[in-house]
Amino acid sequence: MMNIHLVTSVEQIMPLVKVYSHVFAQSPYNENWATAESVAHFEEVLRNGRGICLFAEEDGEQIGLILSRFFVWHDGMRVFIEDLFVHPDHQKKGVGKKLVAALELAAREHKCVALDLLTQKEADSVAFYEKQNFKPTGYIQMSKSITSLGMR
Helix, strand or coil: CEEEEECCCHHHHHHHHHHHHHHHHCCCCCCCCCHHHHHHHHHHHHHHCCEEEEEEEECCEEEEEEEEEEEEECCEEEEEEEEEEECHHHCCCCHHHHHHHHHHHHHHHCCCCEEEECCCCCCCHHHHHHHCCCCCCCCCCCCCCCCCHHHC
């Protein structure tokens, strides 16, 4: 039986750090997360207390996680989903759906008005989120690199 738990410290979810690095190293993400950076990423959200982090556990094994943070917008408090990932052996078995549902319940308890996220256009996650009733918005993410060879 799968259970969803609230995360209060990074130490609680260390088994998932390697899963995180593995999942996001795959296409289309191709992100190279070292253990130290992964831990720092989770700690950043957990430290400020302005987010919700939940993990899924089945038969004593941690199999997935959703990491989010609160933010204020013109229409009220919202929750931004930083990350949602599931161990590859447990994908397409409802784990992600249950994590999103648990986050939505917690967000409603905090009087939030919406859940927001960014995902890769080419990722399977687009179809997953659409099944969870997420809709594309009119916004586009833009980024500007500010590192250069002469400034390191």
